Amino acid sequence: MSxxxxxxxxxPEEAAALRQKLWPLLARQAGLYTGCGSSSxxxxxxxxxxxxxxxxxxxWFQAGGAASQPLADADLEAGLRQGQAILEQKCRxxxxxxxxxxxxxxxxxxxxxxxxxxxxxxxxxxxxxxxxAHCIPCDIDYPLCRAVPEALPGVDYILAYLDRLGMEHAxxxxxxxSRVRRLLAAGCPDPVGLLVNLCEPVLAxxxxxxxxxxxxxxxxxxxxxxxxxxxxxxxxxxxxARAALRxxxxxxxxGLGLPTPAADYFMDTAQALHPRIxxxxxxxxxxxxxxxxx
Amino acid sequence: xxxxxxxxxxxxxxxxxxAELAECNALTAGWGxxxxxxxxxxxxxxxxxxxxxxxxxxxxxxxxKQLVRAFCASPYLDQENYADTLAQLQALxxxxxxxSHDRIPDDELIAAMAQCFDGRAQGALDALAGLTPExxxxxxxxxxxxxxx
Numbered sequence: 001m002s003x004x005x006x007x008x009x010x011x012p013e014e015a016a017a018l019r020q021k022l023w024p025l026l027a028r029q030a031g032l033y034t035g036c037g038s039s040s041x042x043x044x045x046x047x048x049x050x051x052x053x054x055x056x057x058x059x060w061f062q063a064g065g066a067a068s069q070p071l072a073d074a075d076l077e078a079g080l081r082q083g084q085a086i087l088e089q090k091c092r093x094x095x096x097x098x099x100x101x102x103x104x105x106x107x108x109x110x111x112x113x114x115x116x117x118x119x120x121x122x123x124x125x126x127x128x129x130x131x132x133a134h135c136i137p138c139d140i141d142y143p144l145c146r147a148v149p150e151a152l153p154g155v156d157y158i159l160a161y162l163d164r165l166g167m168e169h170a171x172x173x174x175x176x177x178s179r180v181r182r183l184l185a186a187g188c189p190d191p192v193g194l195l196v197n198l199c200e201p202v203l204a205x206x207x208x209x210x211x212x213x214x215x216x217x218x219x220x221x222x223x224x225x226x227x228x229x230x231x232x233x234x235x236x237x238x239x240x241a242r243a244a245l246r247x248x249x250x251x252x253x254x255g256l257g258l259p260t261p262a263a264d265y266f267m268d269t270a271q272a273l274h275p276r277i278x279x280x281x282x283x284x285x286x287x288x289x290x291x292x293x294x
Numbered sequence: 295x296x297x298x299x300x301x302x303x304x305x306x307x308x309x310x311x312x313a314e315l316a317e318c319n320a321l322t323a324g325w326g327x328x329x330x331x332x333x334x335x336x337x338x339x340x341x342x343x344x345x346x347x348x349x350x351x352x353x354x355x356x357x358x359k360q361l362v363r364a365f366c367a368s369p370y371l372d373q374e375n376y377a378d379t380l381a382q383l384q385a386l387x388x389x390x391x392x393x394s395h396d397r398i399p400d401d402e403l404i405a406a407m408a409q410c411f412d413g414r415a416q417g418a419l420d421a422l423a424g425l426t427p428e429x430x431x432x433x434x435x436x437x438x439x440x441x442x443x
Contacts, residue, residue, distance in 0.1 A: 019300065019301055020303075022301055023301050023302070023303055026301065026353070027353035027354065030353050031353070034396070037399035037400060037401075038391070038396055038399060038400050039352055039353065039354055039356060039357055039400055040345065040350045040351060040352040040353070040356075040357075040388065040391060041350060041351055041352075041396070042349060042350055042351075042392065042396065043298065043349045043350060043351050044349075045396075046298055046351040047298050050298050050301070
């Protein structure tokens with residue numbers, strides 16, 4: 001169940017103490033949820049309330065709540081209130097991040113990206129941190145280079161998603177939109193309408209050009225350059241090929257002035273290209289490093 | 295830790311239900327109705343089964359006391375059928391809660407059940423059970439009761 005209490009092992013006594021405290025807290029939440037109009041709830045609803053409760057308490061624990069006292073003495077009601085206050089703060093942070101990401105979006109049309117950003121905007125109206133803090137009431141369809149773990153609950157997921165999307169926008173910004181559009185068109189029949197990530201093809205070509213010592217902003221991998229890349233990768237054992245991809249991404253990000261968290265993100269993304277490179281080497285790396293469409 | 299079923303304090307809930315039922319005898323003495331300890335235990339167990347059967351979770355002692363208050367004056371209740379009728383009314387209550395998707399507050403539902411039981415159902419639990427939540431909540435004077443074929 002996502003949003004559960006911290007993974008650190010509780011002693012049997014701690015677990016028993018927590019369990020005893022959770023039930024009345026859940027009962028209180030249920031009463032607030034039903035407006036005290038109902039003594040019972042469907043199990044599914046009760047389970048969702050419990051998930052929300054556990055996630056909120058986890059947020060409180062992770063912020064240092066109950067650090068200085070034995071768990072058996074922890075005031076979970078106070079912890080719940082403080083956890084909710086932290087979630088409110090995260091929501092404000094997420095909203096600011098969302099606005100920044102919207103404004104930093106590159107001049108590239110993609111329906112899924114636009115719809116996802118709109119939907120995240122609706123999240124802030126729909127998000128119920130009192131009773132369903134673990135839920136993500138919006139549609140997030142646009143795929144990132146590296147997906148946010150699905151187990152991440154509530155506003156934490158939104159924060160992580162927007163953080164990564166912001167980094168992807170930062171990578172795309174230095175490149176001429178016209179070149180990026182031609183690159184996307186080379187790899188996909190409908191880069192506007194289809195569910196495709198806009199950043200990954202750009203990263204792949206830019207890393208390839210960096211490894212060849214060429215200007216990554218050109219984005220153009222000609223057949224000749226693709227041949228050179230084949231010659232580059234063919235002799236490399238897998239671990240050195242992956243290291244080369246990471247190094248290429250690091251140098252690319254340094255050249256583009258991207259900060260460390262973004263560099264780490266793109267180094268991981270570039271490294272993940274290796275299986276495709278390995279599979280595509282017999283086919284002269286077609287489909288991995290693209291030539292710009294006319 | 296976040297397993298719901300592991301959290302439910304079954305012994306405490308049983309005790310809470312029994313305590314509530316013990317208070318009911320004082321309420322119903324005037325109507326010649328009372329529950330024996332065995333019957334109270336039976337009702338508390340029936341509550342657990344009814345919750346399980348309808349996939350519900352309850353906090354506190356349950357609704358038996360409210361059911362007793364609402365039905366104890368019913369002309370269709372006597373000492374002989376009191377415990378069994380309560381058990382069936384309890385099961386029906388949770389059934390109606392589930393069927394109505396929790397749209398009807400407990401108090402209103404119990405009041406509607408009592409009105410129907412004494413009114414168009416004329417004390418027949420089958421008749422009460424055959425109603426939808428929407429039919430249950432139609433005021434008695436508007437209801438057109440037709441016996442089942």
